[in-house]
Amino acid sequence: MTVRLARPTTTIWQLDVAVLRTLVERLPSGEAALLVDALPPLLAMAGRPDPGSAGEPATFDADELIRRVRRRAAQYDADDRTVRDEVRSALDRIAGYCPAGVLYRVQLPLPDDIRELFPDQIRLHAAGAGAAAAGPGAAS
Secondary structure (H helix, E strand, C coil), X not given: CCCCCCCCCCCHHHHHHHHHHHHHHHCCHHHHHHHHHCCCHHHHHHHCCCCCCCCCCCCCCHXXXXXXXXXXXXXXXXXXXXXXXXXXXXXXXXXXXXXXXXXXXXXXXXXXXXXCCCCHXXXXXXXXXXXXXXXXXXXX
């Protein structure tokens, strides 16, 4: 007799937290604080950076963001397109809590490929807006 174990599924909550924590890693501390402070308390608490992680934001592109979210959300079997679509959905839900000014400030330091993950209606469409803040080694 073969016993099949059900694969654990990632909940919307786990996905939102994985995306939020990864995005906060990529943002400068001021923008990260703005984003977290705009969220409901439980989500804000889950998205706060780890103590002792203060300093320069991590520099990575959208592909690395997808890899980090996949790891955090334990979606090891999911392909890139699926995770990318789930990241977009999570960013849409997260953005629903934020005023337009916060969304603008959060997207400004991001490279273009990460900004493209945000929903069309709130995406910052300033060509090259994130290039100067992306830093060396970042794909923009």
